[in-house]
Amino acid sequence: MTNDWSMSSHFIMFGLLMGFAIAHSGLAALRPWGEKQIGARLYRVLFALVSLPLAVVLIVYFINHRYDGVQLWNLQGIGGVATIVWILSAISFLFLYPATFNLLEVAAIQKPEVHLYETGIIRITRHPQMVGQIIWCVAHTLWLGTSFMVVTSLGLILHHLFAVWHGDRRLRLRYGESFESLKSRTSVIPFLAIWQKRQTLKLSEFLRPAYLGVAGFVLIFWWAHPLLIRATGSVGW
Template structure:
């Protein structure tokens, strides 16, 4: 469990302290954007692999589960994972100025469409929903540490990215942020945007459902745990 705690702490540290503060600006200025992104990406992958192995080693080793999975929570988890993939996949395949090296998308007059009408951080909110769903059915200490950390990173990561973009882009970012929302569907509820499934792309929606179905079926083969009842 100590190894998992250490890996989780380092993973959060490099994202919140290194990438999420003005330290990122200082390092990028000294190293160059390309070198900084390359080193940060490498560090993230290495620590993520460490986190995965640490979780596998810690799961079931220390402490009793605080709660278990019921049929009801299992069904809720399936729905949450579908919603998560519907945020993650379209979010990854849609031009978005909050994504790495996509700030130039703000120059497009039609940049706010599809998933960006729902939230300017679709990928991170998808990760948050994914993590919350796994917490719902996994109450053992190792899962609480791993999925809890991912939930915290995703939710607070949205605010961190907003702050970085505001520092870098100023009024251009403020205009974009005023027309969109961080919280999913908040801009639509406030009347600043409208929901348009067609703009998201029916192929993205269909692909997301297909990916969810495959991952659900293959879950016991990939992760050793059944996702289906």
């Protein structure tokens, strides 16, 4: 890829990220109203039909343009960097995906509900998806070192920082004092509530299918990563 800073891919990627953020957070905000109109299951399907295609476009465009722009640094030839990136990426998935425990609700097989969790990874941070996304961005920015990756990371982190406020606001409106009580015992910053003795980490809570499933997913993704890059390369975006 060319290193021309004037390439439009940076702006296109940021625009795609903002479009996804507006659609994803907007539909989340409209969830109470939408569920009253068409039901919880159908609204979940609508949410997926909007969010998933946008996410696929983002992933494909990111992979195909990840080396665009200025090469700010190149650490790929330094021993141990690849291992650090893979370890950080694996940790990021442990935060990103067990945040949603009820897969049957995600798939709308069971009626989707809004839950107040205070177990497992929620004891570490109340917003594990935000933490996981930041770790993922740090790992991939370290590895790629391009201005395009920096722009992508900034867009993703800004979205997830907004989601912290937005998510807390929606839970407060729905649960009131129950959420405020949970908030007092948890923290956004990882391990802060545990360090302040407002929370206790229980390792036994991590022995559940959601976490084992993510560990298996990381191994499969590690194996399929080269295949994914080659597949997206055939898309002319």
